[in-house]
Amino acid sequence: xxxTRKTTKTTAAKPAGKPASKTVGNTVPGAIKAAADIEATIxxxxxxxxxxxxxxxxxxxxxxxxxVRQASENAVASAQDGYARxxxxxxxxxxxxxxxxxxxRGGLMDIQSKALDAAKENSxxxxxxxxxxxxxxxxxxxxxxxxxxxxxxxxxxMDYSRAVQETTSDVTTAATKPARDAFAKIVADxxxx
Numbered sequence: 001x002x003x004t005r006k007t008t009k010t011t012a013a014k015p016a017g018k019p020a021s022k023t024v025g026n027t028v029p030g031a032i033k034a035a036a037d038i039e040a041t042i043x044x045x046x047x048x049x050x051x052x053x054x055x056x057x058x059x060x061x062x063x064x065x066x067x068v069r070q071a072s073e074n075a076v077a078s079a080q081d082g083y084a085r086x087x088x089x090x091x092x093x094x095x096x097x098x099x100x101x102x103x104x105r106g107g108l109m110d111i112q113s114k115a116l117d118a119a120k121e122n123s124x125x126x127x128x129x130x131x132x133x134x135x136x137x138x139x140x141x142x143x144x145x146x147x148x149x150x151x152x153x154x155x156x157x158m159d160y161s162r163a164v165q166e167t168t169s170d171v172t173t174a175a176t177k178p179a180r181d182a183f184a185k186i187v188a189d190x191x192x193x
Contacts, residue, residue: 092182099178107171111164118160125153 129149136142 066109096178096182100175103174107167109176111167114160114163114167121156123155125149
């Protein structure tokens with residue numbers, strides 16, 4: 001029975017249309033040898049094809065003209081120089097942007113602080129006005145207090161507006177200074193070149 005199974009396996013493994021005597025072998029070492037033979041054949045074919053291609057494209061006899069070589073070297077040098085300038089400009093622009101953002105951030109925080117102070121002052125003033133109106137004895141006193149309150153709030157709003165305008169002007173000047181300096185440097189460099 002073992003003999004029948006072995007025959008069945010051999011028959012199934014052999015290629016169709018070839019007699020059993022021409023197969024590589026019925027054992028594992030035979031299969032390994034066949035694989036090694038196939039690998040050697042492929043390697044030999046690849047080496048032969050590689051050598052033929054190398055011979056076909058060999059540049060031993062071809063010389064590149066000097067002007068072409070020089071032009072290529074100049075193009076590479078020019079590309080490297082251009083890249084270095086673009087990189088430097090990008091780094092400078094990033095530095096200018098960072099300085100501008102820092103300047104603007106500080107100024108905006110100052111404006112925000114002034115706005116909070118003004119809101120606090122308005123709230124305190126409104127509560128004080130309400131307290132005083134409650135203690136008045138006549139309508140004329142209440143009207144006079146209201147007029148004084150409105151005048152005081154209007155003056156406080158004008159002071160706040162002036163302070164914010166000055167701070168905004170300072171922030172704008174400080175925020176644009178790095179960009180103005182960078183532009184002046186670019187113009188100076190362009191005049192020098």
